[in-house]
Each structure stands twice: as C-alpha cells, then as structure tokens.
Amino acid sequence: MYRYDSYDQSIVDARVEEFRDQVQRRLTGALTEDQFKPLRLMNGLYLQLHAYMLRVAIPYGTLSGKQMRKLGEIAAKYDKGYGHFTTRQNLQYNWIKLADAPDILAELATVEMHAIQTSGNCIRNISSDQYAGVSADEVADPRPWAELLRQWSSFHPEFTYLPRKFKICVIASDDDRAAMKLHDIGLKLVSKDGVIGAEVYAGGGMGRTPMVAPQIRDFVPEEEIISYLEACLRVYNRYGRRDNKYKARIKILVHEIGVEDYKRQVEEEFAHMRTLGLNPPTEELDRIRAFFANPAYDTGLDEEIDLADPAFALWVDRQVAAHKAPGYAIVNISLKPLTGIPGDASAEQIELVATLAEQYSLDELRVTHAQNLVLPHVKKTDLYAIWQKLEEAGLAEANLDLITDIIACPGLDYCALANARSIPLAQKIAQRFAAAERQAELGELKLKISGCINACGHHHAGHIGILGVDRKGVENFQLSLGGSGAEDTSLGQITGPGFSEDGVVDAIEKVTDLYLAQRESGERFLDTYRRLGMKPFKEAIYG
C-alpha cells in the first residue's frame, strides 16, 4: 500500500488546521453560512437531512487495518456507532457535530486519510477495481496509476473550480468491476507491443442524463497519461457549461460538440501539453509502484478447502474469488444482510474487519463500488476461521451479485436531495427473495436503487434498476431493465408507469418469473432481457 511521504502528510495536516480555524470562525459568527459552505464542502462536510454528514475519501478503495480501525473508532466516538460505505468507495458518517469535524479530520490524518475533494466541482476520489493487484487477468496493477492521479489531482490549482464535479476510474482488466465507462474519464490499462498504456474513455456518467463514455483514444503510453488527462480536463474546463449545473458535466460537452470534435480539441491541447514537460519523472512512478509490489506471499500452501460445513461451502461458492497467488483467495464480505441497510457497518463490524485484514489479509482490505468489502490476500486454509468470525458478526451473507446484493443510496431516510426512500425498498425486495435457493436459481442479477435522479444508487446500470420519484408528495418508483456497469456497459430502459413500494416489488417478481420461464441455457437475467427485448417483460408487468 502507498504510504504518505512528508509532503503528503504536511499538506493534509495543514488542511486540518486551516479547517479548524474556519470552523471556529463559523461558530463565532465571523463567517456566514454562505461564506462557510464552500469551505466545509471542500472538506467533505455536508449539511444533510438530519445533521452534518462527513464523506471520507478511501483512495481507490484501498485501506489498511489501521485505517479501517480508525474509521470504526470515529464511528463510535463521534457518530452514532456506524458508517455507510458508498458507491464511490467512500465512507460517510451521518451524525457529525460541526465542532467535532476538525478533530475527526485530525484523527483521520494520523492514519493518512482525509475528506479533501469528496465534494465540490473538482476531481473527486479516484476509483478502481477492488481486485486490483490480485486478479490474474489484469495487465498491470492499476493502483500505482490511481495513486499518481490522486497526487496529481489533489489541490490541482487549474482544476479546483471545474464546471462540475469530475470522477476518474482506472482499471486494468477486461472484466470491469468498477463501472469504468460510467465515469467522466475512464482509463483501462492495456499492453500494446509490450508497452503499458491506457485506453481512454470520456464523457460517461449517470445522473439525470446517463451516458456511456465513448473511447477517445485507443492508447496513451503510460509516461504520457498525465499530460493527456491535463488536455482532457483543459478542454472541458474551457468549454464545459457553467450556466446550467444540469448541463455542466463533461458528458454534456462531449455530446453537444460531438466525440470527434472533442477528440480533435484534446489532441491539439495534448500536442501543446507535450511541450510543457508536465509528465511526472519516471522515478516518481517507480517510487509509487514500489509501494504496490506483490507482498511476500507464502509458498507451498494447501489448495484444498474443507467444505464439509454446508453453510460454509455456500459462502465459499458465492463470496470467494480466485487469487493470482497459489494457495490464496479473495474474500468478498457482504454488507447486504437481508434485514440490514446496504453499505452500513457498525463500529464493531468495522473493527472486526480491520482485525481480519491484519490477521489474515496481509493488512489490507478494499471497499467496492457495490458497497461491499474485500479481503484481498487470504490463505485458503484460513477461510473457515474467517467465515466463522464473519458469521458471528452478521457479515457472512452469501449473496455476492445475487438479487439481494442490492446497491442502494441512502435515499430519503438520510439525503436532502432524495425524493423517495431507497433502503426500505431494498429491504422489502431482499425479504421477498430471501430464500437462498431462489437467489441461486436467479443467478447473477444486479439490482440497484436510487432515491432521486442523481443516481447515486447506479440504477441506470442495474440489470434491474429502480428510481424513486416524488409524485405529488408520495413516493413512486420507476422500474428499468437492461442496465450494466460491467464490461458490457449499457443503460437500463424504463418499463413504463411507476409503482408504489409494494407494487414495484411485485413487478420485480413478475420480471424474474418471466426470466426463469424464458431463459436459455447459461443465460443470466441480463442476457435473456437482451435477447427478448422489453416487450415481453412489459407485458408481464402491466398485462
């Protein structure tokens, strides 16, 4: 894992003290709320439906045990004993007191964490593949690039006041586990003639105008990625709309001027950038890369897993993925208990996962955009012990990528922007489909719920997506089918008129019944939908 150098630490520490002074001036009235609001947002502090909410960045979703433990300590000490892992690989605390915010940031800084650029019209937390560095199919570990981008984008003076927020994702596998093409810029590391570089995609996103990012370059050599991104951002910063926040994202610019014109302008800017010497020295990337070298894996490990316990066998089958090192496995920890809140974890659960990471996963864990956790380096011989501890803590649900592994935004229970509640609906769906046999029969089925058009719950990318809307003061839910955030990225299509909360659960049951009746061998729900089209599903729902 990357460790801060003195420069990283000093700028984070300085920001904490700067914010402490700003909070003090707000509390004494020297700053009005209008003056203070942009300052607190730059430090991830929102005023939400019930209280102040603090969004903490988890760069590319990677944490050490010590960092995770600190997140749990903060939840217990300053919040109401829990935190919420988000679809941006961040963590949110829902009940923060303004006066405590500087102390929380100071505590985060002691473990090389912060909340900088988790809000505002700047480059946000860089996201990546939760299997980075451990999956066998990647061409390179994307984390050194994600870390380089983190450093490049932190306090970047030219890109601190962009037309709108800006999200970048880096992956390095054909399997896209990070919804790369639904970011403002997506990078896919590839190898060309033995040289590592990146395919670049620009102008993707969800929200009220969802778009899949088109490819704007098939290869940028690794040593020029930074200057190419500078060119992409410069064109956006110059021509992105500032007159209408709903049309200010880069996807609108790329759409309005056209991909070819955007590419042309980026190439012209890139040609200029190449003359400026902006690319980081090779030694810097090498320095960063050294932090992500393979850990010292033990060798000669037993590959066999004793699956005599059926509940354990079910969990292994669902939650454990192949690791590149012999004798090791990747463990996915579900934060989707059937009666729980998607993405929420108690302080005690956070503490437990921190301990498991330290004891069993070479002191490392990951946060996924699907609001789950990952222990990336687990010996197969340790799986049973881990499962037992997760089981005791209510963290052993075996539902990865199944219908109850629901992504849900906080919705109207917590969010001031929301129009409808996401979490109670997620719980009703999970209850309806709770039977393990039924979930297994349905197979991979990604269900995603957003409580408003901002789409934090990624409903556009759900095999089944649900959008909550406000219909004359009453919650109403639109159903969509056919979305995907994976390598076969697509946007879901709305089925028709919306439903009540119970009505949409019934509609989902009709849709899944049709799938089971119509599927061909090996087809996932998404495959059957794509083969049949919307019409039969619509008929099944509306008659």
Added chain:
Amino acid sequence: MKILTGNDLVSGDVIWWAGDGWSRQVGDSADVSDHGDDLARTEEAALRVVGAYVIDATVTDEGVRPAHIKDRIRALGPTVRPDLNLKPNDADAGNWVI
C-alpha cells in the same frame, strides 16, 4: 399552519421553532404565520440555526404534522433506524411519515 425548521448550527440536529426558542420535537412547533422568513434571518444571525426554512404543516390528533414526507422524515429520523429516531419505542413510528 406555517412552521419554521432548520438545523442547530453546532450539533446539526433538526430543530423546530417553538415560539420562544427551538425544540427538537416537531410537536412543539409554533405557527409562524408570515413571520417565518424574518425569524429565520434573525435566528441565523444569532448563530442558533443554519439552513432555516418555512414549511406547511397541519395539526392532527397526533400533533403537528409537516405537509411533505421529506419534512416528516426530518421530524422523525431515519425510518430504517427506529433505534435512532425520536420514537424509538414505537414500532409503527415509520408509518407516521407515509
């Protein structure tokens, strides 16, 4: 009736104007008639509230009820965490917001 709500500047707690100060219980809300905006400015300047705004509400058998579901959830707390809302011992409290 018109009532005034906002968040406590320091704690962030949802608060309701009770006529002579702020309360954390929506049931204590006072009708601010057409004085809400003036009150909001005065109270914000006094650093007692942030983000204050006027909403419609009605008086029911169960007390003051904000007109919009968003404000009813603000009044109660998250419906999915009854242990944290203002009626932790009422299993049906969530129904109040619907």
